[in-house]
Amino acid sequence: MxxxxxxxxxxxxxxxxxxxxxxxxxxxxxxxxxxxxxxxxxxxxxxxxxxxxxxxxxxxxxxxxxxxxxxxxNLSHFAGCLHTAYNAPGVVQILCPFSMDGRTENLVVDVVANQGHTWVKVIARKAQALHLIWAGRGQFGERDLVRQARDYLRCAVHHPVNFQKPKIHFAFYNQVTIPMAACLEKLGVSVSGDRIPVDEGTANQINMACLSSDEDSEDETCPDKNISGNDDSDVNQDDFSLHTESERRFKGDRFSSEPSADLNCDITSSTSSLSKNDPLFSDLDLLGSLISCLPRFDCLSHCTKGNDSKKVNLDITTLITLVSSVTHDGCHFEFSEKILAQQAAEEREEPVLPKLKKFLQGKTMLVCKTALEDFQSILDTLGGQKEKERAKELLSQVTVVNDDPSERTVEMPYSLKIKERSKVIFGTGDKLQAVTVTANSSFVRAAQHQGVAYAVYLHPSRALTEEKEKSAVPLVSSE
Structure with a gap:
């Protein structure tokens, strides 16, 4: 059959x-x-x-x-996520969860761009439907985008990248109404996507809601007589003279439809039309049914990428790397210890010091007391004569600071990879707003799982090897 x-x-x-x-x-x-x-x-x-x-x-x-x-x-939302991931600058993560006070569930950011400095939310719902929800005409439990934007802004404060909170960007793949876009920008959210007026049907539904509320209270007025968003007057967000939730939101959150110059993507170039020639979605006849426009992300390339701190906090692993014999032409040995042999092979292939010294150049080098004491103990036990001489020269160029970890570091629970010593070292750099230079990537990842993202510069690990050279086999030069 x-x-x-x-x-x-x-x-x-x-x-x-x-x-x-x-x-x-x-x-x-x-x-x-x-x-x-x-x-x-x-x-x-x-x-x-x-x-x-x-x-x-x-x-x-x-x-x-x-x-x-x-x-x-859900294909329309997936289309937006994919388009953003392929076109936004410096994408480092997709569907990234972030913990947030007051929420039992994590806030999930669709795309993290600009090396972590921009959070992009993909919105694929129709503009008029979003506007109705904003006006309080959505289904029970639906949260409007303005409230969601406030959640993003609050959450970003607790997840700084290089000591700056991430910027928030909303990408609309099925258009956005002019007043909603203006309201989001007023909050501090940049917006891309086609901007359209509120249509007559949407305005009528909101006006009917106002009339219904008027029957209950003659003193209440419609939150916005010109619901199409053509009125350029700026409404004070603190002016809450209305009583119903939808009216309060409209009176308090509706702003001028003029774009905010410092946040807005250029409206004339913020979208590109859907085309079968689009390299990402070629041969997809269905695309026009899923999304109506393809937002552009030109404005994100101008976002600030950190505070470019001139202070660096040196971890023990970095101090060892800077003085190790293996990074000073002592990599041409075959060590009996597997880890040392591996590090020597890596050093022969790609030396660590050139990139590391370039990063440190011109910066103030800080070392906390815990890092200094533990480094000195390791050096006294395992270091060779030349390694100790290099350490003496290095330490003459650093500034020793007291152990003083940041509050968020102190509150971070201990685990197999989150130990007291690392918390003190990384936490002190965090409080001083200095980038911590380290090879301890396992601690960095473990902290991220706890919702704490440190400003770090990671480099390959190297050990003290001068004393081990005595029992190692010199490699014969191929020249």
């Missing part, structure tokens, strides 16, 4: 459309695979595979397939 073809309630055959959705999901899986070098890309790939599985299951449902089955698809 032939397989039953899905049709909607009006008898229209939706099987061809379903095939397009399935092909689109497969394309998105392939695109997410190519982002495998970015953290979180595998999570996006799994979500696309789950969506594909759902769509394929629709072929087997005994009941008729209506358009609502396909409208519930």
């Amino acid at each position: 032939a397989e039953r073809q899905p049709t909607d309630a009006l008898g229209e055959d939706n099987s061809a459309l379903l095939d397009q959705y399935i092909d689109c999901a497969k394309k998105f899986i392939d695109l997410s695979k190519k982002l495998g070098h970015i953290k979180g890309a595998n999570k996006l790939q799994r979500m696309c595979k789950s969506e594909l599985k759902y769509l394929q299951s629709l072929r087997k449902i005994p009941t008729q397939l209506c358009g609502n089955h396909l409208k519930s698809s």
Whole structure:
């Protein structure tokens, strides 16, 4: 028996459309695979595979397939995430969770760009629907984007990158109303995507809500008589003379429709039209049904990328690397110890000091007392004569500071990779707003899992090897 073809309630055959959705999901899986070098890309790939599985299951449902089955698809949001990941500058993570006070669940940022300095939220819902939710006409439990923006801004304060809070950017893939975009920019959120007026149908729904509330209280007035957003007057956010939630939000959050010059992407170039020639979404006839525009991210390239601190905090691992014999032409030995042999081979292939010294050049070098004492103890036990001489010269160029870890470091719980010594060293640099230079990547990762991201410069690890050279086998020069 032939397989039953899905049709909607009006008898229209939706099987061809379903095939397009399935092909689109497969394309998105392939695109997410190519982002495998970015953290979180595998999570996006799994979500696309789950969506594909759902769509394929629709072929087997005994009941008729209506358009609502396909409208519930997440492909439009995935399209936005992929487009952002491929086009935003300096993308380092996708679907990244961040802890936030007052929330039991993490806040998930769709794309982290600019080497961590910009959080991008992808919005694929229709502009008029978003505007209705903002005006308090959404379904129960739906949170409008302005409230979500405030969550992002509050969360960013607790997750600084190089001692600066990340910038927040909202990318709209199905347009945004002019007053909503202006309100977001007033809060400090940059916006890209086609900007459109509030349409007549949306305005009528909001006005009807105002009339309904007027029946209950003749003293209350409509929150915005010119709901289309063409009024350029600026409403004071503290002026809350209205009582209902929707009216309060509209009176308090509606601002001038004029863009904020310091935050806004250039409206004339903030989007590109959908085109079959788009290299990312080529051969996707369904694309126009999922998203209406492709936001551009030109403005993100101008975002500040940290405070360019001139202070550096040297970890024990860095002090050892700077004086080690293996980094001073002592890599031409075959050591019996496996770890030393590996480090020597790596050093022959790519020396550590050139890049490390270039980073340190012109910066004030700080060392906390714990790092200094432990380094001196290791040097006295394992160091050779020349290594000790280099250490003496190095320490004459550094500034010793008291142990004084930051509050967030002190509060971080101990674990197998989060020990007291590391907390003191990294925490002191954190409080002094100095970039910690280290080879201790395991502590950095463990701290990130606890929601603490330190400003660090990572380099390969090196050990003290001068004394070990006595039992090592010199390598014969190939020259």
